[in-house]
Amino acid sequence: MKALIRHHVDLKISGYATRFISSLQTTSVPFAKPQNQLIFFTTFDPYRFLNESAKSQNYTLQETKIIHTHFLKTKSLHSNIEFCNFLLQSYCKASGFDYALKLFDAIPQPDIGSWNLIITSQNRSSMYVDSWGTFCRLHSLGFYPNEFTYGNALSACIALNFVNGGKLLYSLALKHGFSLDGYVRSGMIDLFLKSSSFNNALRVFNDESCGNVVCWNAIVSGAIKHNEDYVGLNLFQQMCRGFPSPNRFTFPSVFGACAKLQELELGRVVHGLAIKYGEQEDLVVGTAIVDFYAKCGLVNEAVKKFSQMPTRNVVSWTAIITGFVQKGEFQSALQLFKEMIILNQEINNYTITSVLSACSNPLLFRESFQVHCWIYKTGFYSDPAVKSSLITMYSKIGAIELSEQLFEDTQDLMNPSTYSTLITAFCHGGTLEKAFSILKRMFLEGLTPDISCIPSLLSIINLLDLGEQVHCYTIKTGVLFNHLVGCSLFTMYSKCGCLNQSYEIFKQIPDKDNVSWASMISGFTEHSYAYQAIELFREMLLVDVVLDETTLAACLAACSSLRFLKTGKEIHGFFIRQEDKMSVYGGSSIVNMYSRCGDLKSAKRVFNMMPFKDQISCSSLVSGYAQNGYIKEALNLFLDLISSGLEVDSFTISSVLGAVGDLNHSDIGIGIRIGIQLHAHVLKLGFESKASVGSSLVMMYLKYGNLDDCLKGFKQIKEPDLISWTAMINSYAQHGKGSEALRMFELMKKSGTRPDSVTFVGVLTACSHSGLVKEGYSYLKSMVNDYEIEPSQRHYACMVDVLGRSGRLTEAERFIRNMPVEPDSLVWGTLLAACKVHGDVEIGKIAAEKFIELEPSSDGGYVAFSNICADVGQWEQVLKIRNEMKGTGIKKEPGWSSSTLSQLELSSSYRSEILSRKQKQEKVFGFIPIFVTWKKTETADAYKTDQKKLESAVLQKTKEFMSSFKITQNHFHYT
Template identity: 70%
Template sequence: MFLNSRIPKKALSNHHINLKFSIYSTKFLSSLVSALQVPSIFPTKPHNQQNFPTTFDPYQYLNESAKSRDYTLEETKIIHTHFLKTNAFHSNPEFSNYLLRCYYKASAFDHALKVFDAIPHPNINSWNLIISCHNGNLRYAESWGSFCRMHSLGFYPNEFTYGSAISGCIASNFVNCGKQLYSLALKDGFSLDGYVRSGMIDLFLKSCNFNDALRVFYDESCGNVVCWNAIISGAIKHNEDRLGLNLFQQMCRGLPSPNKFTFPSVFSACAKCQQLDLGRLVHGLVIKYGDGEDVFVSTAIIDFYSKCGQVDEAVKIFSRMSVHNVVSWTAIITGFVQKGEFESALRLFKEMLSLKVEINNYTLTSVLSACVNPILLFQIHCWICKTGFYSDPTVKNSLINSYSRTGAVESSQQIFKDSKDSMNPSTWAAMITCFSQNGRLEKTFSLLKRMFREGLKPDKSCIPSVLSITDRLQLGEQIHCYTHKTGIFNNPLVGCSLFTMYSKCDCLKESYKIFREIPEKDEVSWASMIAGFTEHGFAYKAIELFQEMLVNHIVLDEKTLTPVLAACASLQSLKSGKEIHGFFFRRLIFAGSPIVHMYSKCGDLKSAKLVFNMMPFKDPVSCSSLVSSYAQNGQIEDAFHLFRELIVSDFEVDSFTISSILRSVNGPETGIQLHGRIVKLGLESDTSIGSSLVTMYSKFGNLEDCCKSFEQIDNPDVITWTAMINGYAQNGDGLAALKVYELMVESGFKPDSVTFVGVLSACSHGGLVEEGYCYLESMVKDYGIEPGLRHYACMVDVLGRAGRLEEAVGFIGKMPVEPDGLVWGTLLAACKVHGDVEIGRMAAEKFIELAPLSDGGYVGLSNILAELGNWEEVLKIRNEMKGTGIKKQPGWSYV
């Protein structure tokens, strides 16, 4: 027996050994007796004649070579038997610990526990082994219990005890127990041990207590590379990327040196922060320390270069790797996809198939993102079904998204039906996103209702898709309540979608309130709120919000730069725009197009052209901004010169740039030449270009070519129809303009406020007074559009041209808004036509009162009096103009 008479009772009481284990020990001994029939593991004869050695020296098992060897369970039982026979088990605790270690390595945890219970005088090594046994058997509560029992018996833990106990706390997430362990380690002087410290950092990181982990790291200066790796990796996993990079830089300035386990996390942070220059420096360190051959480090470098848009660099690293894993293949494919080089991505995938490289669901997700060809997408879909990946929810979601991008909504629906037995909310979210992206509003909301009926809860990936197409305030408010109820409101993406929805529904106050309620706002949220203020005419609030970002040290990037510069452009605040440009320039953040647009709108075309010339890649937005600004500021030659530069440089001129240049054309011949270039480029059917051509030809009175340009447009929109209405109206054919309007309504288009300006202008040119009244009423009644001052001015023009001046005066008096200079100027022009001095004088006085520095009122009244031969009054008005310093502006014409 293990617990025989030679063990004093005092020892039993001191170590609190439960006597019930003696029963198990007896059974265990009987099992060892049966083990004697197993052939010996101590060969003294040839292999086929193995027997027990004649002499047995237990001390041979305490040397290093014996300790490092792993024995099977049967072999361990034989050793155990010899220890019992020679009484080595009870004579020296090292033999007992050796047996414990052997059973532990053989994963025979129950046998190890029984051996521990039979040890007469266990030492600290025995307790360390039994704590490790409990951890290996996933009995973390027993591991913690063993540590407490050991401590209560007066044993002093060492660094291995603390390390094993903390490992158990990490696996079971016993944070409070871990804190107690660390307090004891501090007291006993083991807190600086790398094993203990790194384990404690790991415990706090896994329990999402990053600040506590950082506090442990900073308790004392640390030279252990494991601790540095743990805290750097933890910072990056907790989205503290810049802190992680800062810690890495501190590590490089002292000890220890980074190793191959440090670099992957650092490259990940560089990719997330788009720190290309820093990443290149880290790559240099990898080469310096000779870790470039490690497959994980190389894969991290490939992923970094790919995500930073440097796919050529990633390909170089990939080609030099002696061994490629599925992660490295996927990283390089993803890089090509992000750069838009879909053919290269698909070519690599084909090479993976030919080389029979392992493919996982992440690889397929990237490959499906590259499928813009429906036929190719169908082929890959068939391959996915053949290989069994079709059952993977991530792959199914990617298929739904891919078919959605190609407009094949029915195919997406079929995949969704195949997944109907799956209760995966992400698949429902993918289908809802598909409907919303393809404009299927009713189906989107219907599927959302079904989701609730099925007992599923829309998650943080689903709600933003629904909110992106929600233009009904009541529905948006219901979704808002749901986000609070389920707790997903705190997600930055959900919160950003909510206040964007309110902004889209013209509820800017509610939008800003939600923005303030979001607990953790990311840079996208700030940029979206700044854009909302700018779009709704509160550009000054956008600038204030940007200043608040600076005070709160929010990370700034291109997403922030674009809306804040748009606010400066809206305010035409050149000073603020220059300051913001300089601020971002110092932080090496470049975004050429928004800067060009800002300088252009603020009238500083010299700076705009300077920034434009410095841009390594010209984009259509910057080109159209500069061309348009030249034209609007009267620099027509500069506008055409820049346009010619783009053509000569083989720049792919897009519809925005061509539309801008068309609006600045000042002669029919130039317009015809541009039209020829448009036809050569095959852009005559483009909606925006077609609208500009219609406007250009109508400006020159060429209604025939105006109609031809309209007929060439594939999908005319409201703007195009309005341009056609205005073209007829401005050229005096009011009836034709109204016919175009009726045809537009019959085609299912909803007119806007600009359309009605053209319609009312057509009524004035055609002398259609009653029709004018009807269309003005239709604006409010049929389309809910409140008439503005331009509409009222058009109606005054309708009455004025018809000679109904008294009625026009009465109409102005009944207007729900105060008339401006345009309304009174229109009446004054009608008075000149009909020679009505009294009403003309009243209209002129009103006009001069509203626009004292304009010559229109004086000149209009002067012309009326001149027509009637009242030269004394004419001379008096001329003298008044000279006295106030107002000069008559010379007239001009396209002819």
């Protein structure tokens, strides 16, 4: 080396190169080190040097400088571009980019290889803008790029997300014949994918048939990343049928798509292909297989594959832990985490967040503290994602105060994610005030909340003003058209009763998914616009949306509300044609639809087809039987429900209580016994405090006339709702306790419960039974002025009854004629009944004529007016009315009772009351009780025979009773 340095050669070295020489050390340095041996040259020959495989060696920066010096001394550097490119490559490999750039500037005539080396070096140094500038300079100087030039320039455009530049490059590559090169095409595909332009990427891929596996992998993974999963799987199938074959970079994306779509069978096929191509032993592919089976719920298969993996990394362990968490096997997830710690496996924040999700079960409260301590010990406590998971975990196990404490301890790690996590935690706990206080604090600190907490806030907002403020914020920040935000927003408006605003936001969502459609359909149904809900479903069918069980339930709920059995059957059939397994077996929503539409035969058939009977389907069928009068079937099914071990919910109990209350008088004793047993079962389950169950108990005891038990059932309700209050008001009203009913109404208003039209029917009934005319007028006026409730015919009839019972018939008639709506038969019939009580023939005649005009086929008007005339001795008018009835062909329906006193197993208060009535009747009718004993007959003929005997006996006794009266001056006198 020293001899080489001392060799005097007359060199013409530029000043630029002289600066290189001055920086070199003059010590012996090996030029090439093949087979770990040091070789020294006493005479440097550049051609011999490059032939010694020097191009494959990685030289340090100092060694590259020395080699550069010898090239300069031999005057061969600028005479051969190959030497220059070698030095450029060596400088780039040794991270001496500044030296490489200076050398490139000194090259008199660089070739395309030199330009490629500079562009590549600039990319490696993240100087993408300079790289693009170098390409533009190359092109302006008239150089023709090759495939490597285009590939490197495209890499710079990808890093800069410079789509227009990429399109320009691809046009040039197409012009010069390099567009089909795999390097160029894969780069262009990658550029379009990263700029969220999947269609353009697919167009580039489909320009010509491609056999490059890199392009295939890029378009398959790109399709799946852009949620075009079925397109990606279709491309993968094409790939498997031709050239090239999939490799270890292909399978992870495909397994991810199968897991996302829950395509279990297809995933098994892909697993078989991975085995066929020998890629299943790859760590990344094996991890993808474990993750696929875990996300599809086949944890046993995932564990089997996990145990067969020769090597495992943190991703593999996290995948199997996450699978156990998703399936609800939290103890197994924690056991695997413990094994990771014992084996000293790498653990990252993703693993810990999965473990904390497992600890969110309230039963694992102790384990959650242990994991928390381990996190604090190992230093993961400072990770914001882990801190957020801890806050979420404590909120889910009910320790919201610990979530707040963690949040306050995170002042040094405050970020939008941490704030949003606590806001979501407060929302799940229903504490709206605290959630908005944290949001306000976040704004004051200049942070922007994550989009994830906006749907949580909207889900608990029930104030329109507050919801509109959040709406304005979503418009301002541009998150309005996010699927979750949009769906939560129009659901909020729907919940606040603003269905028009809800529908307007729904229409503005660009890409509606099935959840959005189902939510809007449900909103229409819940606000009594079921017909519009069905029309919206028809509109949905014209859009490419995947129909699922949520959509089915929303549509069938609309059919149930309208009692559209035919439409419900059509929707059921449509889902069967879609080969939806849930629709084939039926499901709870279909059973409920058939039950509410009265087609109990179909409901029972679908119920029997279900492989697993759930609580909702059983409750729906019980309710269907009860509401359609099949009391025995409802009780038997309820008994089967209890015997099978299924949980009984409050809805089922309420339905059964309603069915028991509807038993006819012949079974009233049985009904009371069953009702008492059900009440005991309610107490056992702890449902007595629920408003729905308590209201049903009140209604059941009301139908049996037991006011004391009604009051007891009402007092057990923890938070009475509108139905509970109304049931109790009606109980007092129907038992003639008007003042107590009105007092209950005042208590209801003080509790903040807003009355509805049914409530006011009970209030007006209480006024009529207690003769409270002034109060009746006041409450009728309050309906309109205070609550904006338009009175119906029933309300006006109650007010007529208030006036009629007080004897103010003229005022009642005037009230009817001044009604804002045309009175119906109910209103006139009420006035007619009052006229009969008070013997007012004139007004009674008017009421009877109006009633008969509105109900020409009913005998009620004729009979009532006939009785009024008979009471005042106008027998000619009675005869005239009877003749009119015969002329119109109307017959009076006979009244009779088939209940026996011996069959009634009532409480002592009921029995004493009935016996008292029985004794009074015996004085008049001579031992024919009001409750006539019937023999149980099995045939209809025998039943009719007994009925005729009864009628004959009653007629005979009646004649004997009437003979004891004599008529004097149109009055009855008992002799």
